[in-house]
Amino acid sequence: MTRIIMHGCNGHMGQVITELCAKDEEVEIVAGVDVSDHIQNTYPVYKSIAECDVDADVVIDFAVVQAIDGLLDTCVSRQIPVIVCTTGLSDAQNDKVKEVAKKVAVLKSANMSLGINTLMELLKQAAAVLGAAGFDCEIVERHHNQKLDAPSGTALALADSVNEGLLERYEYKFDRSKERKKRDKKEIGISAVRAGNIVGQHEVLFAGPDEVIEFHHTAYSKGVFAKGAIEAAKYLKGKDAGLYDMSDVIKNK
Known part of the structure; x- marks a missing residue:
């Protein structure tokens, strides 16, 4: 079982992943992170990743660029692998992703399909x-x-x-x-x-x-990206520090 923290759980992609995970016996969302609380989920939801103290194997990130720095810092301090799906990162943030990957497993891809x-x-x-x-x-x-x-x-x-x-x-x-x-x-x-x-x-x-x-x-729907993110989470669980992408997931199939 792969335990997931869903970063950006109440956004559109976060909810698609939540629905798919509920039907997948190999994964479980144990906590979510979102500044919005307009949706009731079956797991606890925290305002920020720093507040979330739930044990997990991996974080799936589909949030906003403003939250990426705090997410990366927390994943390093807690040694939780992270899948960065948020797009539009600045050059400085992309550089930080590469630096963080030297300390914890990070998977980032231009498209999760x-x-x-x-x-x-x-x-x-x-x-x-x-x-x-x-x-x-x-x-x-x-x-x-x-x-x-x-x-x-x-x-x-x-x-x-x-x-x-x-x-x-x-x-x-x-x-x-x-x-x-x-x-x-x-x-x-x-x-x-x-x-x-x-x-x-x-x-x-x-x-x-x-x-x-x-x-x-x-x-035909954003579900293809959600399915890819879930498969990436299964793959990244327990991986050593390094920068991974979806080609690694494909090769593991």
Whole structure:
């Protein structure tokens, strides 16, 4: 049994994870942390991680960036592994994550979906073959109209995976509207669509002479990210200090 502290338990993702954990016999949420108390949970909820004195094997973080520093400090002092799912961290906070990982197990990934992380591994293999054959690579990502950042962190992570498989690093091209010239062979185009309530769609296209290979991933609900976080919690339990990501979880399957 993996005992979890849910950091940000009363947010949307916190509640999705709470529901999934209730159906999973291998995990149990033993405590939650949230400044909001508008939801009644089956476990005790604390205003801050520093106030939470419940023993646990791992913390899942889906809170806000303002709470990340206190969370990391507490996880170090109590030696509790932590899964950082909160996005939008500053450069200083990302640096702190790396420093904290020298003292306690930390898992951080651009996307918690098991499918996306499997796709990243496939893209490395595809790029090694198709890149060498001169195929162009383009990425199109689609999200809801409330998403603030573009391109998505996942799109950039997919591009990084492609680059890992190539013999040399390609540059990322986000906007071709301001220049009139042929496509550079050593670039990866990344386009962003913001419309409706699309949870998340990512398409990676390799186009070569007379043939096109496409990889698609569609998230129909945020449950895919919650499921990935729970699998990550099972994986991270008892791990030594270090910086882990979802590729480690995938390889352990």
